[in-house]
Amino acid sequence: xSILRGRAWVFGNNVDTDQILPGYAMAEEVANLPKFAMAGxxxxxxxxxxxxxxxxxxxxxxxxxxxxxxAPVALKGAGVGLVIAGSFARxxxxxxxxxxxxxxxxxxxxxxxxxxxxxxxxxxxxxILKDAVLKGKPLSANTxxxxxxxxxxxxxxxELGVN
Amino acid sequence: MNxxxxxxxxxxxxxxxxxxxxxxCKVDLTMAHDVTAPMAVxxxxxxxxxxxxxxxxxxxxxxxxxxxxxxxxxxxYWKMKDFAAKYGIVFYEKGEGVCHQLLxxxxxxxxxxxLIGADSHTCTAGAYGAIGIGVxxxxxxxxxxTGTIDLEVPEVMQxxxxxxxxxxxxxxxxILTLIKRxxxxxxxxxxxxxxxPGIQTLSDEDRMTICNMGIEAGAMIACFGGSELEAxxxxxxxxxxxxxxxxVACPHSPANVKPASELEDIAVTQVVVGxxxxxxxxxxxxVVDVLKFHKVHPDVNLLLIPASKTxxxxxxxxxxxxxxxxxxAVITNPGCGPCFGAHQGLAAERDTVLxxxxxxxxxxxxxxxxxxxxxSPATAAxxxxxxxxxxxxxxxxxxxxx
Numbered sequence: 001x002s003i004l005r006g007r008a009w010v011f012g013n014n015v016d017t018d019q020i021l022p023g024y025a026m027a028e029e030v031a032n033l034p035k036f037a038m039a040g041x042x043x044x045x046x047x048x049x050x051x052x053x054x055x056x057x058x059x060x061x062x063x064x065x066x067x068x069x070x071a072p073v074a075l076k077g078a079g080v081g082l083v084i085a086g087s088f089a090r091x092x093x094x095x096x097x098x099x100x101x102x103x104x105x106x107x108x109x110x111x112x113x114x115x116x117x118x119x120x121x122x123x124x125x126x127x128i129l130k131d132a133v134l135k136g137k138p139l140s141a142n143t144x145x146x147x148x149x150x151x152x153x154x155x156x157x158x159e160l161g162v163n
Numbered sequence: 164m165n166x167x168x169x170x171x172x173x174x175x176x177x178x179x180x181x182x183x184x185x186x187x188c189k190v191d192l193t194m195a196h197d198v199t200a201p202m203a204v205x206x207x208x209x210x211x212x213x214x215x216x217x218x219x220x221x222x223x224x225x226x227x228x229x230x231x232x233x234x235x236x237x238x239x240y241w242k243m244k245d246f247a248a249k250y251g252i253v254f255y256e257k258g259e260g261v262c263h264q265l266l267x268x269x270x271x272x273x274x275x276x277x278l279i280g281a282d283s284h285t286c287t288a289g290a291y292g293a294i295g296i297g298v299x300x301x302x303x304x305x306x307x308x309t310g311t312i313d314l315e316v317p318e319v320m321q322x323x324x325x326x327x328x329x330x331x332x333x334x335x336x337x338i339l340t341l342i343k344r345x346x347x348x349x350x351x352x353x354x355x356x357x358x359x360p361g362i363q364t365l366s367d368e369d370r371m372t373i374c375n376m377g378i379e380a381g382a383m384i385a386c387f388g389g390s391e392l393e394a395x396x397x398x399x400x401x402x403x404x405x406x407x408x409x410x411v412a413c414p415h416s417p418a419n420v421k422p423a424s425e426l427e428d429i430a431v432t433q434v435v436v437g438x439x440x441x442x443x444x445x446x447x448x449x450v451v452d453v454l455k456f457h458k459v460h461p462d463v464n465l466l467l468i469p470a471s472k473t474x475x476x477x478x479x480x481x482x483x484x485x486x487x488x489x490x491x492a493v494i495t496n497p498g499c500g501p502c503f504g505a506h507q508g509l510a511a512e513r514d515t516v517l518x519x520x521x522x523x524x525x526x527x528x529x530x531x532x533x534x535x536x537x538x539s540p541a542t543a544a545x546x547x548x549x550x551x552x553x554x555x556x557x558x559x560x561x562x563x564x565x
Contacts, residue, residue: 014347014416018524023504026198027228027235030205040526061348064381065522066503067283069202069299090352090383091283095299142185142313153209156305162211 004082004102005119006053008112013059015041017092020063020071033070034077050078055120057112058085063092072096082120084108084127084136097143098152106136122147165319165395166388167354170275170294182397184316190306191276194222196262197229198503199281199300201242206304214250216310221252222270224262227499232506260471260497263287263439267371268473279306284439284521286377289386290370296384317354317383318397324361326405331555333449333539334369335441335519338376339410341402343420351381356396358388361404368445375440376521379417409554411517412537415525423542423554430462433516434547436540437468437495438502441519444477446540449555450492451483453544457558459491460550466508467492468500492547504528510535517546 018040025036038046056062056075062085063071072095075083083096084104096103102122111129112118119128125136139147149155156162164172164179172180174188195203200223207215215221223243231237240256247254255265263284266272274292278285281303288295296314298306306312322341341355355377357370365373370387377385392399409423436442436450447467459465467487469475475497478484484494501508502520510516510533518528523535538546541555548558 016522016524018504018522018527022526026503026505027233027239029235030202040531061351061381064347065283065524067281067285067297067299068198069281069301070198072299073202087348087351089348089381091297091299094302098299098301098305140185140315142315152301152305153206156210156308160210160212160308 002123003119003121006055006081008055008057008114008116008118010112010114011041011056011058014061014064015058016065017063017068017071018065021068021074026068026070030073033074037074037078047078050080052079053081054079055118056080056083057108059109060086062088064089067091069095072099072101076101084120097146100151104136106134108134165393167319167356167384168316171316173275174277180316182316182318185313186316187311187313188277190279190310190312192220192270192278193303193306194262194266195281195303196224196226197239198227201239202300203281203304204242204246206301207307210308212308215252215307218251221307223247223252224255224265226261228505229258229498258496258498261439261499264470268471279303279312283378284375286382286385287371287375287439289374289384290367292387294384294386297378317352320350320353320355321393321396321399322355322357323392323399323401324357324359324404326361326403327364328404328407331409331541332407333541334365334372335539336407336410338373339412339420340407342376342380342418345380347379347416347418348381352383354384354386355382356386356388356393358393360390362387363390364404366445368443372440379521409539409542411542411552412523414523414534417522417537423552426552429552430515430550431517431546431552432462432514433464433508433510434543435466435501435508435516435518435520436543437500438520439470440521441540442468442470444474447478447483449540450544451486453548453558454487454490454492457548459547463547463550465492465547467494469497471497501528517543517552519543
């Protein structure tokens, strides 16, 4: 679980939630959301091409805009196993962690191209490439606790003692 | 401690807090709407508790797609309706208005209150000194069950405001100018606070517009403080209101901001005034002031979307609706309108829209090749009349009545 390996899809800066999941898809049932993953982005046919475990690589401010949790839900449902970005918008980052989609903050510009197979270690923040190792930012203790619990709902259940 | 830290410490039951500290706060109010509530309901049911933490402190609003434009949207309503009936929470289901406006009108927002909303523009509540924090559906579900939220104490960026804005400069120009300065991620994870003698010249409505768009620079919290300089903040930036001019955010970023006067001659096909950003009485006053004397350009749709039923009622009482309609505007029911691209005025590839809403991302309001410009209601009003982007104050005030 802590080491993830997958094929990279490289995006730029400021990939907003309308690119990740356009407003017109908001009323869809959760089961249909993956069909719209990245439909508003520079790769509109992403959902048709993405494979289980693929990794999104982006620049700064990934997930800016709306609080729509459907955005990370669509990515996770489409098979995305991890998002690595130079930085994340706050609400997207929390939403992803809360639903169990791992995110890693790391500067990767110029090091990774779409199609590259990369490996990331969530605990150390290391990203292993064919010819280099990049160092990402380690996750906070609180974030790790949520991830260890398997998302926020499980964590709340544990804390409230609900069986 | 600065005032944000004092508020958070109190909510966390601590004597003091510092930036970066993880705290667990009591929440005073939680809110979700028809796009975010259905998923929150599902997640709440996953938790498996038999009651909400306080039914009077949970507000659901149907505002994003009302009346339902699709069957799925109506299904979202039913999911919320059933939850509201089961748990006895507060439910605005008849087009009462946009969630952020309803919280301000009906829930007595107070300085230091902790307000959690499953909408990124929950920071609007900072106009009243409340700590409004946007979250996703899962975090909202957790807060509905526990009455608490885990937060990281943010660094505070202080905007020290002085002076008075010129006649045609609106709250929208204040915040767009700041977003240009900071960029769309310049305030990520931070609280931005507004202090200084200049804030006295900003109405509650201006303050709501300003706080509303704090998220467009990435801010976790946007909040008005007092007239005094706040000590113990990470950074302070001065802002002299008299130096501001009417501005427009160009496609496709709220930070791509230019003076309106540099954009004249760009033809528009639709003008939208409304939303949680600029759908209040003072905003429509700006439009009435222009449409009293001028008609909407024949090649332009002017859509006016009041932020609440109360506001629409006031407009009717003042006789504005008749003036606006006679001049060629269309007034829709209160709600979010076309802002996020679901209904009521979507843009096609050939359209250029000037809107008082908060986002002009690629494809936000319909087709990805449609161009969206963001501006104040004053700029929007004169643009709707001339059919090209127009700095407010260009048209003669007065003259022949429409």
